[in-house]
Amino acid sequence: MQWQVLRMEVMMKSRKLLWIVAGTAIILFALLNVFRKGEAETPRAAVAGSVAIDSAKCIASAAFMRANHMQVLYEWRNSSVRTGNRVHIASNGSKFEKSLNTCLGCHSNNRLFCFNCHSYANVKPKCWNCHLSPMETP
Amino acid sequence: MMNEERREFIKKTALGVLVGLGTVSGIVPAFSLEKTVLPLWDEKPVPGKIRWGMLIDTRKCKEGCQQCAAACHHAHNVPDFRNKKDEIKWIWQNPYQKVFPTASQQFVSKEIQDRSFLALCNHCVDSPCTKACPTEATFKRWDGIVAMDYHRCIGCRFCMAACPYGSRSFNWQDPRTAIHDPVTTYPTREQGVVEKCNFCSDRLVKGQQPACTEACPEQALTFGDLNDPRSDIRQLLETNETMQRKPELGTKPSVFYII
Ligand code: SF4
Ligand code: SF4
Numbered sequence: 184m185q186w187q188v189l190r191m192e193v194m195m196k197s198r199k200l201l202w203i204v205a206g207t208a209i210i211l212f213a214l215l216n217v218f219r220k221g222e223a224e225t226p227r228a229a230v231a232g233s234v235a236i237d238s239a240k241c242i243a244s245a246a247f248m249r250a251n252h253m254q255v256l257y258e259w260r261n262s263s264v265r266t267g268n269r270v271h272i273a274s275n276g277s278k279f280e281k282s283l284n285t286c287l288g289c290h291s292n293n294r295l296f297c298f299n300c301h302s303y304a305n306v307k308p309k310c311w312n313c314h315l316s317p318m319e320t321p
Numbered sequence: 322m323m324n325e326e327r328r329e330f331i332k333k334t335a336l337g338v339l340v341g342l343g344t345v346s347g348i349v350p351a352f353s354l355e356k357t358v359l360p361l362w363d364e365k366p367v368p369g370k371i372r373w374g375m376l377i378d379t380r381k382c383k384e385g386c387q388q389c390a391a392a393c394h395h396a397h398n399v400p401d402f403r404n405k406k407d408e409i410k411w412i413w414q415n416p417y418q419k420v421f422p423t424a425s426q427q428f429v430s431k432e433i434q435d436r437s438f439l440a441l442c443n444h445c446v447d448s449p450c451t452k453a454c455p456t457e458a459t460f461k462r463w464d465g466i467v468a469m470d471y472h473r474c475i476g477c478r479f480c481m482a483a484c485p486y487g488s489r490s491f492n493w494q495d496p497r498t499a500i501h502d503p504v505t506t507y508p509t510r511e512q513g514v515v516e517k518c519n520f521c522s523d524r525l526v527k528g529q530q531p532a533c534t535e536a537c538p539e540q541a542l543t544f545g546d547l548n549d550p551r552s553d554i555r556q557l558l559e560t561n562e563t564m565q566r567k568p569e570l571g572t573k574p575s576v577f578y579i580i
Pocket of ligand 1: 442
């Protein structure tokens with residue numbers, strides 16, 4: 184008797200479990216699909232209040248900057264702080280001030296510019312210990 | 322008139338003709354951050370061509386006036402921890418005996434004893450601080466300014482021990498907690514770095530006078546190029562009796578005093 188009851192209980196429990204697992208799977212699947220769709224429409228994570236940046240005005244292409252901004256900023260900080268050469272000449276001849284604020288002049292429209300990728304890549308640059316971050320710009 | 326003076330200053334100081342941000346193709350930030358007005362020349366500055374200096378006419382300095390220090394500390398986000406132990410200072414006042422402890426004029430008048438004297442980094446020509454720094458975080462710039470590269474400072478405080486004038490302060494705590502009226506035009510520092518007067522290198526690149534010089538209501542401070550014989554500061558140095566702090570140490574300070 185007792186065994187039968189026990190078995191019944193176990194069966195009921197496993198059925199419940201099945202429902203839970205199936206439900207979770209369906210929800211997950213749905214969620215994933217939603218995000219995939221979002222990705223297809225806007226390849227970059229859209230942030231509330233952000234405006235598309237005309238990257239033709241950037242010092243280099245977005246792809247180059249994504250891969251090399253650290254070297255560019257390193258060169259900028261050394262040459263502007265130490266040798267006093269504060270002017271960057273881009274490959275098309277246009278001139279920029281070597282400053283984080285040259286970037287933030289446009290990109291602070293996106294308050295999570297910098298932070299999105301850095302948190303994804305788990306890198307913790309120290310820039311914002313002293314400099315204004317896109318979150319702090321007026 | 323103000324404009325005339327500024328224009329003359331820019332001309333005299335060989336900063337070249339300044340161009341508006343208009344010529345900077347690309348971005349014009351809509352807000353004022355650590356913005357530079359780019360000089361027309363973009364080649365590297367010539368080392369030794371300029372030597373910035375300051376002359377303080379202490380006779381004009383009004384008792385109790387703190388406007389220079391307030392302007393400087395505000396412009397550079399200098400924290401105020403409101404206690405002596407954590408004090409960070411770029412420019413400050415002290416009595417005669419503390420500013421000129423080794424001066425040959427030892428028994429000065431009561432009036433001078435009661436007066437306070439401005440002290441700041443002397444931007445020494447032979448600066449002991451830059452020789453002590455193991456990382457070259459503090460270094461001699463092309464224009465005579467002893468600059469700090471906060472990116473490189475490891476907080477060893479050798480420079481503080483080396484400076485005979487107490488011009489340097491150490492950030493024992495996060496300075497951002499003690500900046501009561503922050504500005505967006507200059508960065509802050511972080512915990513564990515040394516800071517000091519930068520001779521307003523941030524304002525010079527915009528063609529402006531140092532913040533203290535501009536803020537003084539009595540025009541007690543004169544800033545200019547010591548290498549230019551026609552500069553105001555050179556004229557004043559040639560026509561007045563001036564002194565430096567602890568000249569016997571051979572650091573060759575770029576800050577001069579009229580007592
Ligand atoms: S006053 Fe001190 S901190 Fe300034 S340059 Fe001279 S030694 Fe260095
Ligand atoms: S505290 Fe910083 S600036 Fe001073 S000597 Fe050490 S590394 Fe150099």
